[in-house]
Amino acid sequence: MTQKREKNIYQNLSALGWTSFFQDQLENRHSDRVATARVVGVRKNSFAISDGQTEWLATAAGKLQQANRRYPVVGDWVLVTDTVIHEVLERKNRLTRGAAGGHGKLEAVPTRQQVIAANLDTVFIVCGLDRDYNLRRIERYLTLVYNCDLTPAIILTKADLQPDPEAFVQEVETIAFGVPVHLVSARDATGLVRLEETIAPGRTITMIGSSGAGKSTLLNRLYGKSVQATNATSEKVGKGTHTTTSRDLIVMPQGGMIIDNPGIREISFWDADKGVESAFPEIERLAAGCRFSDCNHAHEPGCRVLQAVANGEIAQERLDSYHKMNRELTYLAERQHKSADRMEKERWKDVALKIKSMKKNMKK
Ligand SMILES: Nc1nc2c(ncn2[C@@H]2O[C@H](COP(=O)(O)OP(=O)(O)OP(=O)(O)O)[C@@H](O)[C@H]2O)c(=O)[nH]1
Ligand SMILES: [Mg+2]
Ligand SMILES: [Zn+2]
Structure with a gap:
């Protein structure tokens, strides 16, 4: 490849979010036949991919189905030959959730993970100021995002439906420490200019809600x-039907990228990396003042957290939500640990059987 052509290619890629983190993974792997592209859409059996100039459809090589391989998701950087993706580059980060779980019950823990999107700079937690508005749900989304070690921003939309939308911002700010809260409306353009400023070139935002x-x-x-289909909220369930059914990465005229996702029904966790600690910093801070260092803030004497609930510093619902998510994550971690243990045992059983049959064959 000529140097000039190569430079052009990488300029196009960097507009799509390509950085040295990905470039470094290509060391000593140069081939003219292999192209680098980003997954900008996930369809049933194919992927829309782009190199910043052209968009085309590709399929994943069969070997990517193997359990130990990364399977492409929207936002991934992939290596392709013509229309076949044969490798997914290491991800900078990813947003995951638990899949195939039950309905929020402890015993119905998710059994596998679903990667929603990869290589993200910000996650927009979108909440409508209609029947969708729910402080506890926003708390749960925050925990989900922090569990994946990602950066959240809260978008309160449909501001036009409320006589005093600012009151919602204030309420959300009491549970979202240091998280930007944007009040917007797609009807009357409230807050759009400020929100636009966060869509910077080369940066990727994903929207959940x-x-x-x-x-x-x-x-x-x-x-x-209009680049994405929208639909009126369904009257029957009040939650809206799923209008968006695929995940698409849209390159915005502002230069950044936004990934539109289908609505989430059940917010199940999978990754469990300090999500609760980050989502409930004021409780964690107060906990340092409890008499016992292993205080559960349930009924222990000298509990600073319970004292804060009693004197109104913290809402009872907030503490309940903290406890609930902690229990859920502990249970999830135990389950994941157990299944990892079981897999390890099965692997050794396999090895032992192989050795046994080898010995038998040697004796013959
Ligand atoms: N009044 C008002 N209505 C809005 C606003 N934004 C969206 N809506 C309406 O809300 C409904 C749902 O909007 P969508 O954008 O399809 O919702 P979505 O989050 O993409 O839904 P899924 O794709 O199913 O996840 C539509 O009827 C929109 O017209 C807003 O700012 N103000
Ligand atoms: Mg949609
Ligand atoms: Zn305590």
């Missing part, structure tokens, strides 16, 4: 024309 929250409408509004 309930179905009908207004994610796609907001994206269209920011884009300046």
Whole structure:
């Protein structure tokens, strides 16, 4: 490849978020036949991929189905030959959730992970200021995002539906320490200019939230024309039908990228990396003042957290939510640990059987 052509290619890629983190993974692996592209759409059996100039459809090589291989998700950087993806580069980060779980019950823990999107700079937690608005749900989304070690921003949309939308911002700020809260409307353009400033070139945002929250409408509004289908909230369930059914990465005219996702029904966790600690910093801070260092803030004497609930510094619902998510994550970690243990045991059983049969064969 000529140096000039190579330079052009990487300029196009960097507009799509390509950085040295990915470039370094290509060391000593140069081949003219292999192209680098980003997954910008996930369809049933194929992927839309882009190199910043052209977009085309590709399929994943069969070997990527193996359990120990990364399977492409939206936002991934991949190596392709023509229309076959044969490698997914290491991810800078990823947003995951538990899949195939039950309905929020402890015993129905998710059994596998679902990677929603990869290589993200910010996660927009989108919440409509209609029936969608729910402080506890926002807390749960925050915990999900922090569990994946990602950076959240809260987008309160449909501001036009409320006579005093600022009151919602204030309430959300009491549970979202240091997290930017944006009040927007796709109807009357409230807050759009400020929100646009966060869509910087080369940066990737992903939007999560309930179905009908207004994610796609907001994206269209920011884009300046309709690029994603939207739909009226379903009257029957009040939660909206799933209008967006695939995950798409849209390159915005502002230069950044936004990934639109289908609405989430059940917010199940999978990764468990300090999510609760980060989502409930004020409780963690107070806990340092409890008499016992292993205080559970349930009924222990000298508990600073319970004292804060009693005198109104912290809402009882907030503490309940803290306890609930902690229990869930502990249970999840135990389950994951157990299944890892079981897999290890099965692997050794396999090895032992092989040795046994080898010995038998040697005796023959
Ligand atoms: N009044 C008002 N309605 C809005 C606003 N944004 C979205 N809506 C309406 O909310 C409904 C749902 O919007 P969508 O953008 O399709 O919601 P979504 O979050 O993409 O939903 P899924 O794709 O199912 O996850 C539509 O009827 C929109 O017109 C807003 O700012 N104000
Ligand atoms: Mg949508
Ligand atoms: Zn305590």
